[in-house]
Amino acid sequence: MSGIGDRPEMPEVETVVRELVASGLPGLKLTEMRVLWPKIVMGDEPEWFANKLSNQNLQRIGRRGKHILFYFSEDLVSVHLRMTGQFEFCDKDSSVLRHQHVLMDFEDGRQLRYKDTRKFGRFMRLQSENDLELGPEAWDMDLNALALKDILGRGLRAIKATLLDQSRISGLGNIYVDESLFYAGIHPQRPTESLSLSELELLLTAMRKALNIGLNNLGTTLGTGEANFYSVNGRAGRNQDSLMVFRRTGLPCFVCSSPVVKITVAQRSTHFCGVCQK
Numbered sequence: 001m002s003g004i005g006d007r008p009e010m011p012e013v014e015t016v017v018r019e020l021v022a023s024g025l026p027g028l029k030l031t032e033m034r035v036l037w038p039k040i041v042m043g044d045e046p047e048w049f050a051n052k053l054s055n056q057n058l059q060r061i062g063r064r065g066k067h068i069l070f071y072f073s074e075d076l077v078s079v080h081l082r083m084t085g086q087f088e089f090c091d092k093d094s095s096v097l098r099h100q101h102v103l104m105d106f107e108d109g110r111q112l113r114y115k116d117t118r119k120f121g122r123f124m125r126l127q128s129e130n131d132l133e134l135g136p137e138a139w140d141m142d143l144n145a146l147a148l149k150d151i152l153g154r155g156l157r158a159i160k161a162t163l164l165d166q167s168r169i170s171g172l173g174n175i176y177v178d179e180s181l182f183y184a185g186i187h188p189q190r191p192t193e194s195l196s197l198s199e200l201e202l203l204l205t206a207m208r209k210a211l212n213i214g215l216n217n218l219g220t221t222l223g224t225g226e227a228n229f230y231s232v233n234g235r236a237g238r239n240q241d242s243l244m245v246f247r248r249t250g251l252p253c254f255v256c257s258s259p260v261v262k263i264t265v266a267q268r269s270t271h272f273c274g275v276c277q278k
């Protein structure tokens with residue numbers, strides 16, 4: 001599994017969605033859309049795509065897993081930010097910068113631009129949310145340990161790999177899986193089928209805890225590199241200061257003081273406490 005598409009995770013994407021909703025976009029007509037980097041659009045010819053959406057009303061903005069969903073009057077559009085995608089409001093008369101690839105003019109005069117330095121992000125029209133083939137959201141309150149056992153399946157695959165699989169459970173990537181497994185006291189290499197019902201109960205609570213902390217901190221922004229999370233108009237998250245194990249290799253565990261260990265699981269760097277996680 002590659003890291004592309006892993007980030008941003010649910011707390012970051014939900015933060016973007018909430019900011020776009022708070023900006024008052026829902027209810028407005030998209031008067032014109034222009035796509036400057038054709039590969040950003042999947043499945044449709046980009047100019048056709050832009051013309052199809054132009055003059056539609058943006059009724060709602062939502063989220064499923066790590067996808068932002070734009071519900072237009074006739075079309076549903078998914079946007080996956082994949083590493084460096086960002087939205088920003090710009091003066092429509094300002095010059096278009098190098099990494100701004102999609103321009104969206106709204107009827108109130110504002111222009112929303114999609115910027116993406118690495119250009120991995122994708123816009124795609126969907127028939128329905130089911131096209132995304134995502135498992136349930138980790139914080140879906142209908143989930144319980146028994147249902148989770150069914151969803152994660154039987155198998156010897158490491159629990160970390162299973163939790164990264166969006167078709168099993170959606171919203172978590174490398175950061176929040178490591179954090180969830182720490183809160184649950186579960187070793188990331190444990191075979192999925194070895195987890196008992198009481199451990200799955202702990203895991204469910206732990207996933208909700210890790211995601212909620214991330215969301216309350218408006219997402220995780222690591223370091224200063226370009227492959228970083230910034231929400232609308234470049235706002236950074238604060239969750240990097242609340243992480244228990246992720247990118248804390250060699251630092252003392254906050255619970256038992258033994259050093260946090262880094263290994264590779266599912267081809268991803270994985271951080272855990274060898275004493276607290278069994």
Ligand SMILES: [Zn+2]
Pocket residue numbers: 253254255256257258273274275276277
């Ligand atoms: Zn520990």
